[in-house]
Amino acid sequence: DGGITQSPKYLFRKEGQNVTLSCEQNLNHDAMYWYRQDPGQGLRLIYYSQIVNDFQKGDIAEGYSVSREKKESFPLTVTSAQKNPTAFYLCASSGQGSNYGYTFGSGTRLTVV
Amino acid sequence: AQSVTQLDSQVPVFEEAPVELRCNYSSSVSVYLFWYVQYPNQGLQLLLKYLSGSTLVKGINGFEAEFNKSQTSFHLRKPSVHISDTAEYFCALTASGFQKLVFGTGTRLLVSP
Numbered sequence: 001d002g003g004i005t006q007s008p009k010y011l012f013r014k015e016g017q018n019v020t021l022s023c024e025q026n027l028n029h030d031a032m033y034w035y036r037q038d039p040g041q042g043l044r045l046i047y048y049s050q051i052v053n054d055f056q057k058g059d060i061a062e063g064y065s066v067s068r069e070k071k072e073s074f075p076l077t078v079t080s081a082q083k084n085p086t087a088f089y090l091c092a093s094s095g096q097g098s099n100y101g102y103t104f105g106s107g108t109r110l111t112v113v
Numbered sequence: 114a115q116s117v118t119q120l121d122s123q124v125p126v127f128e129e130a131p132v133e134l135r136c137n138y139s140s141s142v143s144v145y146l147f148w149y150v151q152y153p154n155q156g157l158q159l160l161l162k163y164l165s166g167s168t169l170v171k172g173i174n175g176f177e178a179e180f181n182k183s184q185t186s187f188h189l190r191k192p193s194v195h196i197s198d199t200a201e202y203f204c205a206l207t208a209s210g211f212q213k214l215v216f217g218t219g220t221r222l223l224v225s226p
Contacts, residue, residue, distance in 0.1 A: 004156075033213075040122070042203070042218035090156055094214075101147050101205075102214055104156035 002027045006091050006105035012113050013078070013085060021076045021108045023091035029103070030096060032074035036060060037088040037107075046089075049074055078110065086112050115140040117204050119217035126224055128196055134189040134220045136178075136204030146187040147214070148178055149203045157203060163187060174198070199224045 004025045013019045023032065031050045035043040045058030049068040063082025068074055074093075078085045088109050092102040116139045126132045138144060145164050149157040161172025168180040178189045187204060204217040 006156075040218075043216045045213075048213065088154075092157075101145075101159055101162055101207075102157070104149075104158070106156045107154065109154070 004091060004093055004103055004105035006089075006108050008108060009106070011108055011110045013110060014113060016080045018077055018079050019110065021078070021089055021091075021110070023074045023076065023105060024072055025074075025093045025103070026072060027093055027095070027103060028071070029093035030071070031094045032068070033092045033094075033102065034058075034064075034066065034074070034076045035090045035092065037090060043090065046076065085110055115142075115144065115206055115208055115215045117206055117215055117217035119204055119220050121220050122218070123221045123223065126194055126222065128224055128226050129193050131192050132190065132194050132198075132222065134202050134204075134222065136187045136189065136217060138185050138187065138204075138206050140185075140206065140208060142208045144206045144208055146178075146180060147205045147207075148172065148176070148187075148189050149205060150174075151201045151203065151219075153200075160189070160202075194222070194224050196224050196226065198222060 007022045033048040034046040044060050046064050047066040049055035065077045090107050091105040094100045094102050118137045147162045148160040150160050151157045160176050161170045163170045163180045171177045176191050201219045201221050203219045205214045207214050
């Protein structure tokens, strides 16, 4: 079955560490997105990519980095510059055309310890 | 620019009662509208979408929504809710020709026995 796989489901980070969240899709979708979700704040866009080797900053890109070397993969790195990284992170993808909507992964919960 | 407003952050309702979750939007161009559901610690799942045609859209799990262009609304309804409908619901839109979705802040539906 086609879908989006996020791993790990739970991740713990020590202060000052970089961590990378994985997002893989087998839907042949061109566009991929990373969102951060905090209680009561809905979804906030971190980065998005519409084609391989190209990506754009979203609303809250500071302290995060991404790469898009393959169509199927869009990993997110939470750097030590992100001062409050504890959150639920969601990856999504969409096909050509704005009438597709998004397909979401099941999320990664990141906690700073 | 487009925006989505979900006025109710939380809606409590008794089991088997009807429910309406409100969504209003703002856009100077034509839009496609979506409702997503998120169960605890999971990703978002598409409930229904309005692209064109009939203004009454039926989705999964017995939900339906009505597009009202004059009132710029896309309210979600269910005639009889179940305990299992307890979740967070997000309204979203994208403008024709664009892929990026704009999300509302979400409404938490709490169904009690």
